Amino acid sequence: MRAATAASVRPWTAMVGGISFTSRTTSAGRAPLTVGSRSWRSRHQAASAGRRCAARFRRKTPSGEEVAAGITAMTGGVRVRVAPLDLADRASIAAFTAAWDEPLHILVDNARVMASPETRTAEGWELQFATNHLGHFALTTGLHGALAEAGDARVVVVSSVGHINGEVLFEDVNFEHHPYDPWAAYSQSKTANILFAVEAARRWGADGIAVNALNPGRIDTTNLGRHIGEPTNAPASYEPGRSSGVSFKDIEQGAATSVLLAASPLVEGVTGKYFEDCQEAEPHRPGVRRGIADHALDPSKAARLWRLSLDLLAAAEQRS
Numbered sequence: 001m002r003a004a005t006a007a008s009v010r011p012w013t014a015m016v017g018g019i020s021f022t023s024r025t026t027s028a029g030r031a032p033l034t035v036g037s038r039s040w041r042s043r044h045q046a047a048s049a050g051r052r053c054a055a056r057f058r059r060k061t062p063s064g065e066e067v068a069a070g071i072t073a074m075t076g077g078v079r080v081r082v083a084p085l086d087l088a089d090r091a092s093i094a095a096f097t098a099a100w101d102e103p104l105h106i107l108v109d110n111a112r113v114m115a116s117p118e119t120r121t122a123e124g125w126e127l128q129f130a131t132n133h134l135g136h137f138a139l140t141t142g143l144h145g146a147l148a149e150a151g152d153a154r155v156v157v158v159s160s161v162g163h164i165n166g167e168v169l170f171e172d173v174n175f176e177h178h179p180y181d182p183w184a185a186y187s188q189s190k191t192a193n194i195l196f197a198v199e200a201a202r203r204w205g206a207d208g209i210a211v212n213a214l215n216p217g218r219i220d221t222t223n224l225g226r227h228i229g230e231p232t233n234a235p236a237s238y239e240p241g242r243s244s245g246v247s248f249k250d251i252e253q254g255a256a257t258s259v260l261l262a263a264s265p266l267v268e269g270v271t272g273k274y275f276e277d278c279q280e281a282e283p284h285r286p287g288v289r290r291g292i293a294d295h296a297l298d299p300s301k302a303a304r305l306w307r308l309s310l311d312l313l314a315a316a317e318q319r320s
Contacts, residue, residue: 068279083252087111088121090316097142104146108156109136109193115182118175123316126174127180132189136307137196148207155200155211156261159193159217159274160186161246164284164293168192168305191296192305194274199302201272210271212261215281216254217247246289247277 086092112132119127140155147153166187172178175185197213260278263269274281274292284291
């Protein structure tokens with residue numbers, strides 16, 4: 001963050017993993033609006049990235065209220081508001097973005113569904129692709145004006161090392177023409193997260209918006225694995241070699257790379273990249289569960305996914 005000076009001190013707004021913050025005082029830096037999760041990781045992302053702000057959770061649920069109370073306690077008085085946002089519901093996303101009426105400096109796209117049973121949204125979209133990618137795509141593009149208005153905004157997209165297991169199935173993203181595989185669907189959605197960051201960085205650089213993706217590491221104490229039980233229940237085909245190279249993290253460690261990309265001056269001007277363990281990832285090597293796969297940084301695939309996402313959303317809007 002920049003030092004506090006008369007020129008740089010100003011109000012800010014940010015969104016992190018299910019929580020949005022709007023400062024009602026001045027701050028030398030920026031704090032997060034995290035979209036997606038009601039987890040303890042979101043709490044630490046939010047608490048680490050900023051103080052003195054008002055916050056809005058994306059879901060009005062008891063667990064959201066608990067996270068809000070936790071942020072208030074951890075930061076010594078952050079004021080928190082709760083508002084609805086369901087990333088699997090286009091109407092909810094549209095209502096949220098339409099109601100946003102101020103600059104947005106930091107957006108952390110943090111929602112994840114992992115290896116869920118075959119489930120479809122009202123549009124017929126496969127749930128993991130719809131939530132992990134399309135929901136964030138609709139939300140972030142819907143907030144583009146607010147991000148551009150901030151002048152130096154950052155978008156942080158939480159992906160996974162699971163992206164190395166599979167590409168986007170462009171001809172069948174919703175598993176309509178071949179058997180549903182929960183792990184292939186998860187890998188597809190995590191690759192989509194990175195491709196979205198790549199293309200958004202290309203399109204929005206002139207607007208002063210930096211967009212990066214990351215792998216938070218394996219954090220066994222969240223509810224991400226609720227559909228599979230223990231992480232070791234992943235099939236051997238998904239994780240050959242099992243623990244080779246896996247970054248095991250606690251809650252605070254798992255939030256660290258998100259906070260780096262959201263708030264640190266060390267990554268000022270960095271965009272369109274993929275990070276893990278608080279540094280830009282090296283190329284993936286077979287047999288090691290680390291690094292960035294070539295298919296996830298392919299600019300032609302990133303552009304193709306952007307067009308497909310727009311087409312899916314437009315077709316759904318016409319049918320509604």
